[in-house]
Amino acid sequence: MSKSIVVGGALAVLGLGGMAFGAWQIQESRQPQYADITGVEPLTRTVETPREVCEDVVVQRQAPTRDPHRVVGTAAGAIVGGLLGNQVGGGSGRKIATLAGAVGGGFAGREVQERIEAGQTVSTTERRCHTVTDSHQETVGYEVSWRYDGQVHTTRLDERPQGERVQMVDGQPQWGAPPSQG
Structure with a gap:
């Protein structure tokens, strides 16, 4: 064999090997990152x-009086006091005792009527309303961290990313692209 054929063949093999290596590098660089x-x-x-929020509540109130000036209690007390005063003494002393009993009984009857009426109540139902505030948590986005080329990056996204990795194009994450399972 001639030396030129051997050298030519060796160069051809090397050339083909170099082309194959170059094609592999091109294909490798085209692989998704x-x-x-x-x-x-x-x-x-x-x-x-x-x-x-509204609710019906039973409320106790003082009953309205039918005798705001307490005339009935004063009159009843004066009659009873006068009768008792009339039992004391004799002559003009009896008249003074009757008068004093009537005046004292009138005051006492008035007070008794006031206390009795103060204890009288009526029940009514009232609607009572108040404002309450309900609260809940609402998701407004996601803080996503990822590692690429030895560095950790963080970004905020509106949607939760799918999968455990994200495809990179020219060093930028493609969040809308689904990652391949490779």
Whole structure:
């Protein structure tokens, strides 16, 4: 064999090997790149909603009086006091005792009527309302951490990412693209 054929063949083999290696590198660089998702934390806010709560409540009130000037108690007390005063003494002393008994009995009867009426109550039902506030947590987004090329990055997303990794294009995560299972 001639030396040129051997050298030519060797160069051809090397050339083909170099082309194959170059094609492999091109194909390898075209392989999708992925970043590993290392954490997903929901971001929440408290939502408060006021609402009115009403209930019927039984209430005790003082009964209205039919005799606001206490005439009945004063008159009854004066009669009883006069009768008792009339039992004391004789002559003009009896008249003074009757008069004093009537005056004292009138005051006493008035007080007795006031105390009796103060203890008389009526029950009514009232509707009482007040405002209460209900609260609940609402998710407004997600804080997502991912590791790519040895560094940890964090971003905020409106939607929870799917899967455990995210596809990278030109060093940027493609959150809308579903990760392949490779």
